[in-house]
């Protein structure tokens with residue numbers, strides 16, 4: 001693009017990563033076009049935890065306060081045994097004081113609505129746009145869509161999620177690593193949660209399965225169930241509720257009542273997977289971001305948070321007018337941190353999905369013996385991160 005003209009970026013994918021990238025680049029004066037293959041932007045019926053590092057990144061994007069208003073602060077984070085015995089309470093209040101913000105839990109649809117509104121104040125999001133290819137052009141790079149249209153820009157950012165077509169185009173297919181467990185998720189309304197003004201809740205651990213529950217505010221409750229199982233054995237939509245009930249029958253209240261209160265057709269099911277880290281995320285005028293770059297298992301609740309951090313660092317690096325150099329600087333700044341979190345998420349999953357009773361006993365003993373100070377120190381590099 002000519003000197004003096006506004007620089008233009010194309011973002012492929014309007015998930016958390018793509019929307020935050022659009023916002024971040026807009027703040028730096030870029031003209032941004034966002035494309036998504038979906039016919040409409042509808043987020044799944046599930047909650048998401050935004051740890052302090054995610055909240056601080058959202059503050060930099062100017063949407064943190066809205067997220068705080070709509071979401072619920074995490075004031076309680078208990079780890080319990082399947083029968084309700086308290087193993088440990090995570091030091092949510094001490095962490096909030098240390099980091100200057102609480103973590104928040106919010107319905108994904110609410111988070112998406114906040115981000116979409118902020119992005120579309122400057123640029124519309126184009127749906128029904130399946131990205132299929134790129135072409136080099138003299139002025140920059142061309143994005144090619146399945147409908148035959150093309151659009152030119154200085155840079156293309158692939159924020160197209162776990163099954164990223166941009167990643168495949170740039171670096172080929174990379175293997176999927178199965179965790180050994182699937183996750184089912186639901187949102188319901190519970191009478192006993194309606195008076196609670198704050199979010200958070202508990203994670204209950206049983207042999208080869210766990211159940212997490214978090215209040216979202218206004219009586220809404222988000223839950224997830226992680227169950228050891230062979231890959232590719234997800235229950236059909238019509239069987240999901242009975243399957244989760246079967247697995248968690250007899251677990252302490254309000255686990256069974258939360259499942260029972262959930263509309264069966266809205267329960268989501270996923271095999272939990274990641275991919276081995278890539279040696280590079282960028283090539284020429286194209287790069288990857290969020291799950292497209294570094295898919296991770298959700299055990300630390302950091303996939304979305306890392307996508308938001310990526311978005312801020314990428315826009316900062318792109319202040320450099322030399323795009324390939326800017327993209328190298330971006331991946332250099334992000335890779336070590338993100339790859340560490342990918343590894344930690346995998347190993348955390350192994351610890352919380354144990355089946356062997358002796359190992360479970362030792363794990364619970366260990367968890368209950370960890371002091372607040374040690375816990376905070378261990379996770380400081382992740383959630384105490386300053387951008």
Ligand SMILES: Cc1cc2nc3c(=O)[nH]c(=O)nc-3n(C[C@H](O)[C@H](O)[C@H](O)COP(=O)(O)OP(=O)(O)OC[C@H]3O[C@@H](n4cnc5c(N)ncnc54)[C@H](O)[C@@H]3O)c2cc1C
Nearest residue numbers: 013015016017037049131160161290291298301303304305
């Ligand atoms: C069970 C579970 C629980 C989780 N819990 C948390 C949590 O508590 N906290 C947290 O921070 N993270 C959590 N995560 C992770 C988080 O959800 C993801 O890391 C995050 O949503 C990734 O965002 P993204 O924008 O990179 O990708 P996505 O959200 O997958 O968005 C990709 C977008 O690209 C579009 N797209 C795909 N291909 C194309 C194409 N070829 N052309 C055009 N558009 C395309 C898609 O339609 C989609 O809208 C969890 C994940 C799971 C599975």
